[in-house]
Amino acid sequence: MNRWRALIVLGTAQFLMVLDASVMNVSISQLVEDFDTEVTAIQAVITLYTLVMAAFMLTGGKLGDMFGRRRVFVVGLAVYGVGSGLTAVAPTVGVLALGWSVIEGLGAALVLPALAALVAGAYRGRDRAVAYGVIGGLAGAGIAVGPLLGGWVTTYLTWRLVFAGEVVLVALILLLMRWVPPERTPPRRTRLDTVGVVLSAGGLALVVLAVLQSGTWGWVEPRNPPFTVLGFAPTLYAIALGVGLLYAFCRWERRQEAAGHEPLVSLDLFGNHPLRSGLATLFNQNTILLGLFFVIPLYLQVVQGLDAFETGLKLLPVSVTMLIASMCGSLLLRIASPRAIVRIGLLVLLAATLWLMTTIGPELNGASFAGSMALLGLGMGMLASQLGNVVQSSVAERDRSEAGGLQYTAQNLGSSLGTALIGAILIGALAGSVTSRIESDPRISQAVAGQATVHIEAGLSFIPADQLSATLAQHPEIPPAEATAIVEHYQDAQIEGLKTAVFACAAITAAGLLFTHRLPRDRRPAPTPGD
Template identity: 65%
Template structure:
C-alpha cells in the first residue's frame, strides 16, 4: 500500500481545493450578516477568486517546471494555508477578499497544475488511471459535500471554523509531503515568460469576468452594469477585450518558439488530438456540473424552502455515486476504451438530466430526486475517471506541468461558464415565463400588468415567493391580483428551472462531438 501514500496526500489537497468554493457559496447569506454588506459584495468576492485562479493557472504550471513540482506544490499549499487563516479571522470584507480571493486563489493556481503533474509522475499504466479516478471522484465529492458540511457548520457553529480547519489540514499535508517521491520533481531550468504571463492572465481574467458578470450586467442590454458602451452592456466588450489579449498572447508565444526561446505555452501541444479532446471534455463536464449545482440548490432552497444543511443532504447521492464510479472507472478500462467510457458517461448523464427535469414540481418527490442525483453522479464519475489521465498521458514528462495548467484552466473556465451561462438562461427564462403568465390573465388589470412589466424589465430575481409577496404588498397591489401574480411567479420559477436544466442536457449532447479523438484503445494492465 506504500505506493498509494502519495495519492492520499494529493487527494486530500484536491478535496480541499474544491470544498472551499462549495462552502463559500452556501455561506453567502451568513457572510452578508457578519460583514454588514450586500449579496452582490459577497458575489464579487467569489467572482474574484475564480478570476485569480483562472488567470494564473497557466503561469502556475510553468512555475512548477521552474521550481520543481513537489516544491511548487508545497509552496502553493503554504500560500493557500495562509489565505485560509486570514479568511477565518477576517474582521472586515476587504480582508476576506484578500485572504480568500487573492491569497488562496494564488495558492490554488500553484497547487492544481503541480498536483496534476505529480499524479502522472508518481504512477504509470493502470495505477495512473486509478489515481486520476480517485482525484476526479474527490472533486465531485468536494462539490457535493461542501454544501452539506458548510451548511451544517454555518447553521449551527460558524463558517470561520471551515477555513480554520483548512489551515490545519494544510499543515498536516505539508508534514506528509515526503510521501511524494522526489523523482517526480523535474526542477527544469526554465525562464518564466513574463510578457506571456501578463497577457494570458489579463486575457483569461477579462473573459472569465465577462462570463461571470453576464447575468448581472446583462448580455446585450444593460441591467445592473457599472457602465455602458454605446448604450450596450459591457459584457460582450469585456469578453472581446479578453479574446484580443489572448490572441496577442498566442502570437507572442509563437514568436518566442520561432526564436528558440522557452514559451509559457507550447501551442504545438494543441495539435495532439487526445489533448484537445480531453481539454474540451473537461470544460464541458465542468460547465454541466457547475450549471446543475447552480440550478438545483435554487430549486431546493428557494422553491422547496430547505435550509443549507437540508439541501446538502439531498445532494449527497451525487458525491457517493460519483466517487464509486470514478474509482471503478479504471477497472472498466480493461473491457472498454476511455472514449467508450466517456460516451457511456454522457448517456448516463442525459438520463439523469431527463429524470431530474421530470421531477421539477411544486412538491418534491424525495426518492425520485435522490435517484436522479445518484444517476447523475454515476455519469460524472465515469468522465472524471478518464479525462485527467487522458490529458496527462497525451504529453511527455517535460510537458506535464504545462498540461496541468491547461487542464485546470479548462476546468475553471467551464465552472465559471456553467454558473454564468445557466444562471443567465434561468433568469431570462423566468422573466419570459412570468410575462407570458400574466399577459393572458384577465384577472390582472392593465395598470398592474404595466407596473409589473416595468419591474421585470429592470431586472427580475429568483427569490422565495414570500419575498415577492412582501414586495407586492409594499407596492399596494390589490390582494386578489397579488395572489394571481404570486401564482404566475411560482409557475414561472418552475418553467425557468426546467429550461435551465434542459440547457445542460443540450450541452451534454454537444459533448459527444468532442469525444471523437479520445483514446479508442483499452489501457494496459501493467501496474507499478
C-alpha cells in the first residue's frame, strides 16, 4: 500500500484541477445572475482560465526543471489556494476573473507539468500504466463530482463554497507531500528563456482571443468589433499575428539551442512520433470535451430551464462511464495496444456526438439523452486512460517536465479553443438562423425585421426565451403578434445553433483519427531511457 501513497497525493491534486472547471460549467446561469452579466462574459472567464494555463504551462514545466518538481508543485498549490480563496469571495466578474482565471490558472500551470513528471518518476513499467490510468480516472471523478456537487451547492447553497472547500483541500495535499518520493534527477540550474515565454504566451493568447471574439467581431464582415482593419473584422488578422508570434517563438528556440543556451522547450521533442501523436490527440480530446461541456449545460439550463443541480444529474452518466473507462486503462492494455484503444475511443466518441445531435430538441428526451451521455463518457474515458502514459513514457527522465508542460499545454489549449470555437460556432449559427427566419416571415413587418437584424448584428446572446419575450415587451413599437413570432424563431434558432455546435464537435472527433497512426502499437509498457 505504501507505494501508492504518492499517487493519493498527486491524484487528489489532479482531481482538484478538473473539479474547478466542471463546477464553473454547470454554474453558468447562476454566475450570470449573481454578477448581473451575460453568458458571453462567463464564457470569457472560463476561456481565460484555460488560456492562462495553456500560455504558461511550458514555463511551469521549465521552472520544474530549474528548481525541482516537488518544490514547484508545492509553490503552485499555494498559489492555486490563494486564487481559490479570492474566487470564493469575488464581488464582481473582474475579481472572479483575477482569482479564478489568472491566479488559479497560474497555480495550475506550475502544478500540472510537475504532477505529470512526478507520477512518471514515482512509478515504472506496468505500475506507471496503472498510475496514469488512476490519474485519468480521478480526472473522470472530477468531471463526475463537479457537475453534481457544483450543481447541488450552487442550487441550494452557493457556488462560492466549492472554492472555499478547495482551499481546505490544498492545505491537506500540502500536509501529505512527504508521501511523494524525492526526485531521481537534480534540478538543472539554468536561466529562464524570458523571450520564449513572451512569444509563446502572446501567440497563444492572440489566437484564442480572436476565436473567442469571432462571434461578436465577425470572421470577415465586421459585426460589432472595437475596430476594423481595412474595413474587415480584426479576427483573422489577430489569428495571423498570433501564428506569426508562435513562428517567431520556434525560430527563437532554434537559435537558443544553436547558441548552446537552454530553450524554454526543446523543439527536438516534436521529432518523437509517439509524443507528437499523443499531444495532438490530447488537444483534440479537450477541444471536444470542453466544447461539449459548454454547449450541453446551455441546452439544459437555458433551453430546458433546468437548475444547476438538475444539470449535474443529467450529466452524471457521462461522468460515471468516463470514470470507469479511465480506471480500466491497464486492463485494456492486456487485450489491445494504446493506438487501438484510442482509435476505438474516438469512434465511440463520434457515435456519441452524432447520437447527441438527435436528442437535442424543444423537449428533452431523457432516456436518449442519458444514453448519449453514457456513450460520450465511455469514449472520453478510453482516451484518458492511455494518453498521459503515452506522452510521459515516450521521453527520457530528464525531459519529463518539458513533456508534462507540452502535455498540459495541448490539453488546455484544446480546452480554450474548444470553449471559444464551439461557443463562437453556436452564436454564429444562432444569429444566422434567427436572422433568416425573421426576414422570411410574412408575419413580421420589414421595419421590425430590420430593427431586429441591427440588434443581432450588434451582438446576440444565448438567453432563455421568456427573457427575450420580456425584453420585447418593453418595446411598444413591436406589436405583440410580431414579438411572439420573433420569440418562436429564436427558440427554433437555438436548437439549430446547438445542433450545429455539436456537429462541429463530431467533425473534430472524426479528424482526430488522422493523428493516431504514430501511437504505440505494443500492448506492453515501453521502457524509456533513464528508467
